[in-house]
Amino acid sequence: MTLLAVQNVSKSFAGLKALQNVSLRVERGSIVGLIGPNGAGKTTLFNVIAGVMKPDAGRVVFDGTDVTGWPAYRIARLGIGRTFQLMKPFDSLSVLDNVTVATLQRHRNRKEAREVAMEVVERLGLGQWANKRASVLSTAGYKRLELAKALGLEPSLLLLDEVLAGLVPSERTRVVELLREIRGEGVTMLLVEHVMSAVMALSDHIHVLHHGEMLASGTPEEVTKDSRVIEAYLGEEEHHAGA
């Protein structure tokens, strides 16, 4: 059953075609990876789904509701949580309050909202910083805080924009484990990620964006064998690796 359907979405910035006729589907309970070289349009697609940008054409349907052009806050309330690639913490608020902003949406009682937020904070290993200002956190801490805030919404769909980037391998493993656990609770995920091993390990299905167009899609095995993908993306990666 389809939870999210992006249908023929296009978006241009001053003539630059960031997305051209892009479609994808995310089945309920699945993890879908979205990969592609830098500038392929991944973050733009996230912004269109999350309501930060209006598409020039096409539709976004979430859980049977056409949410195209809805403001970001309404889409969030409907159950789409997102993280930002460039992290956006509420720096002068405590870590706990950062997450409480999210939990207050479903728990109007402040005490209850704080208790739920505390559970999320503990779960992400931020417990010892709960009452500290968010600005004391390291990059890895900020990454986890992004995830904690999105989870605080109790979303049915998570849009994860490079939550593993900038983490050392041991931290990566922990976050990957956590994402598996969250999926086990029935949360669907669409993730943009540069860390290939993680995308391949987590995703049921992968879409490849290139120059704003959907280049290929399929299971991780299919995608890695696709010659166009190898040329456009993996080849470039190898090139980078060699440089």
Next chain:
Amino acid sequence: MEVLRRFDRDLLVLAAGVLVLIPVPLFLSGFLLEVAIQTLLFGLLGVAWNLMGGFAGQFSFGHAAFFGIGAYATAVVVTDYGLSPWIGMLLGAALAAAFGVLVGFLSFRYGLKGVFFALATFAFAEMLRLIFRSLEAVNAARGFNIPIQSGNPWLTLQFPQGSPNYYYVILALLALTLLVVILLMRSRAGTFILSIRENEDAAAALGVNPMRYKLLAVAVSAALTAIGGAFYVQYFFFIDPDLAFGAGVSIQILLPAIVGGIGTIWGPVVGALIIIVLGQGSTALVRTPPPFLDVLQGVSGLDVAIYGALIVLVVLFLPRGVFGTLRERLRAA
């Protein structure tokens, strides 16, 4: 937990502060009582400004608009209709909130931020000043002299010169303003207001409607400022467009928060005390200097220069304001 406790502590400080300040008129009279009343009035205005400029992060350079609306609503209600100034105060608060929502909606709708938003608020205040200067229905540039009303002085809000009752009224109004701001900031809405200040996009991604909560902060801030304007009219018995809507008024309203500590509950109160004491102190110093400084006697404009220099020093060395810096130091210790 920390925030909850912090605001509970604020309520205790408020109660204790009011209790301590009630007997002040027993010790002060004449000039010093006037200084105390002005301090409380500018404390009120500063606390009100700080809700919008500090907690909501929407820097207003035009709070005179709200102050003036409160002042004029009261003057009209008392002078033209012979009603109680309390009615004018409520009417002024409602009108100021509505005007604030209008200004806020137009500015936020077109994405005005920072300096541009501040300029827009300034322009709206100037617009009101110019309109009121030429509007005969509100006596144009002549303004209003408040007539003496008969009846219960607590209803007419008119007391004999030097009466401590003005002090009690403004103390109660300041306490009410602080109570409103403390309760708002510890509520669900308060958390959302702070999150928008910190990062609007991130707040929206968590389901917070930025427009709604920014307008809420503006409306409450405007209404509270108008209450200060209403008191001003009843205290000085006079208002005209420059005294109500002038740029100087906007600056006087934002200074207590800047000097005391922007985005803190108590900063504007501390700031108002510092500003009024510095201002009145430098005036008194120039009027009757001690013997070794008698060259200063009667040098015109010197008091303003001293006052200005002291403010520059505070802003230079305590960029988070006096209260804000103290709190930071204590927290670090």
